[in-house]
Amino acid sequence: MEIMYKSTRNADLRVSASQAILKGLSDDGGLFVPTEIPALDVSLNEIKDKSYKEIAYLVMSKFFTDFTEEELKSCIEKAYDSKFDTEEIAPLVKSDGMYFLELFHGATIAFKDMALSILPHLLTTSAKKNNVKNDIVILTATSGDTGKAALAGFAGVEGTKIIVFYPKGGVSPIQEKQMVTQKGDNTFVVGIKGNFDQAQTGVKILFNDKDLEKELSDKGYQFSSANSINIGRLIPQVVYYVYAYAKLLANNEIEENEEINVVVPTGNFGNILAAYYAKCMGLPISKLICASNENKVLFDFFKTGEYNKNREFVLTTSPSMDILVSSNLERLIFKIAGNDDKKNAEYMNSLNTNGTYTITDDMKAALEDFYGNYATEEETSKTIKDLYEKTGYVIDTHTAVAANVCDKYRNEVDNSKKLLVVSTASPFKFTRSVLNSIDTKYDNLSDFEMVDKLSEIANVKVPNAIEEIRNADIIHNNICEVDEMKNVVKSFLNI
Numbered sequence: 001m002e003i004m005y006k007s008t009r010n011a012d013l014r015v016s017a018s019q020a021i022l023k024g025l026s027d028d029g030g031l032f033v034p035t036e037i038p039a040l041d042v043s044l045n046e047i048k049d050k051s052y053k054e055i056a057y058l059v060m061s062k063f064f065t066d067f068t069e070e071e072l073k074s075c076i077e078k079a080y081d082s083k084f085d086t087e088e089i090a091p092l093v094k095s096d097g098m099y100f101l102e103l104f105h106g107a108t109i110a111f112k113d114m115a116l117s118i119l120p121h122l123l124t125t126s127a128k129k130n131n132v133k134n135d136i137v138i139l140t141a142t143s144g145d146t147g148k149a150a151l152a153g154f155a156g157v158e159g160t161k162i163i164v165f166y167p168k169g170g171v172s173p174i175q176e177k178q179m180v181t182q183k184g185d186n187t188f189v190v191g192i193k194g195n196f197d198q199a200q201t202g203v204k205i206l207f208n209d210k211d212l213e214k215e216l217s218d219k220g221y222q223f224s225s226a227n228s229i230n231i232g233r234l235i236p237q238v239v240y241y242v243y244a245y246a247k248l249l250a251n252n253e254i255e256e257n258e259e260i261n262v263v264v265p266t267g268n269f270g271n272i273l274a275a276y277y278a279k280c281m282g283l284p285i286s287k288l289i290c291a292s293n294e295n296k297v298l299f300d301f302f303k304t305g306e307y308n309k310n311r312e313f314v315l316t317t318s319p320s321m322d323i324l325v326s327s328n329l330e331r332l333i334f335k336i337a338g339n340d341d342k343k344n345a346e347y348m349n350s351l352n353t354n355g356t357y358t359i360t361d362d363m364k365a366a367l368e369d370f371y372g373n374y375a376t377e378e379e380t381s382k383t384i385k386d387l388y389e390k391t392g393y394v395i396d397t398h399t400a401v402a403a404n405v406c407d408k409y410r411n412e413v414d415n416s417k418k419l420l421v422v423s424t425a426s427p428f429k430f431t432r433s434v435l436n437s438i439d440t441k442y443d444n445l446s447d448f449e450m451v452d453k454l455s456e457i458a459n460v461k462v463p464n465a466i467e468e469i470r471n472a473d474i475i476h477n478n479i480c481e482v483d484e485m486k487n488v489v490k491s492f493l494n495i
């Protein structure tokens with residue numbers, strides 16, 4: 001069955017998977033969604049012993065129907081290789097009655113690697129399939145994690161270049177060091193004298209600059225985006241839910257077709273939407289539990305039906321979830337509005353102009369698969385400490401938000417189903433917050449002393465991604481003003 005993609009703001013549009021991947025965002029501002037969600041169409045017992053790559057092919061081939069078997073398998077082989085420090089790719093760890101799905105074994109030790117290690121290959125394959133001769137220039141603004149994961153994914157990929165802007169002084173020291181030590185002739189990293197919003201706005205302006213587009217095209221380049229609304233990032237994330245279920249089955253933790261609940265630490269709503277797609281494909285998931293930090297827009301939304309971003313932005317110890325506009329939620333809104341593009345567009349316009357919209361009661365009823373809750377900073381910290389003291393297992397701050405919400409769910413709502421907690425970052429990425437949660441006496445240690453201390457108390461080897469940057473040379477030393485971004489791009493591309 002051929003799956004096409006339409007826009008959440010123009011349901012009449014039809015593009016192929018490879019065209020949707022190339023474009024990222026639809027011209028009408030909407031997000032691409034599949035015309036229907038394909039069924040998994042295989043008995044779960046049949047896949048329980050399959051490898052990550054095999055399941056990746058099974059899932060992605062159903063969505064990316066204009067890719068040949070050879071093309072897709074080649075993308076998968078290039079993505080899920082020794083960049084990951086475990087052959088399992090996404091190991092499952094049982095601790096305190098929860099099943100932690102560790103998605104942080106890739107190049108940058110955060111879950112963004114799961115999709116960003118394959119996106120460059122999907123993108124270059126899509127370019128070939130559509131006779132795009134230009135080199136693809138990826139332009140990204142990052143608040144920390146995405147930038148490095150995108151750099152690592154695109155570094156050395158033929159036919160691509162990547163330019164990352166980050167707020168100088170606005171990312172953690174480890175995150176900055178990860179980026180400025182990035183190797184690869186096709187990579188370029190620039191700190192801007194401004195905050196993340198300014199970086200992001202600057203990038204959007206460059207994307208919409210028609211003169212620049214023409215100049216790029218004359219030199220054989222075109223822009224593309226690696227951001228999380230690209231369908232080429234969303235679909236690869238469906239894979240690990242199917243894989244986790246297969247693992248639970250293989251380990252005899254569940255019976256075939258037994259329903260499980262999943263708990264996802266959520267920011268932009270991409271990860272949990274992938275879980276929802278897995279459920280729609282027929283994977284036996286009961287509740288999709290959406291865990292937020294103190295930026296609890298989604299918790300309020302699931303409770304009241306009103307999405308309202310007009311509130312104070314809280315800087316938390318789980319910065320990758322410090323988000324007030326969850327872009328991928330638009331795909332869910334479109335679906336529960338009965339695939340009504342006009343209605344969805346109205347909501348999104350209202351969000352743009354008033355910062356808020358309220359869904360109808362019927363739409364709210366369609367959200368019964370979801371449950372939202374949140375963890376305060378104090379609860380997050382205590383969750384890390386308690387789990388460590390009880391079991392010795394150390395989790396990062398984002399995962400701790402999910403573990404805390406998981407605890408609330410099993411104590412207050414329902415404890416009859418197995419709970420899969422999605423673990424989105426290695427504790428080594430947020431070492432200071434993690435160690436301070438366990439004991440404040442470590443606070444005077446330097447960043448890398450903390451890394452060694454964490455390795456000692458958690459009894460886990462320091463990940464390669466951290467070892468590599470300990471003594472790595474700084475390669476990127478570029479700083480610019482916000483209004484110089486365009487010139488920086490042009491000089492990097494020699495135009």
Ligand SMILES: *Cc1c(COP(=O)(O)O)cnc(C)c1O
Nearest residue numbers: 266267268269270271320424425
């Ligand atoms: C990006 C990120 C999240 C949030 O994921 P979304 O798909 O944006 O909801 C959670 N944890 C970590 C560590 C992340 O990097």
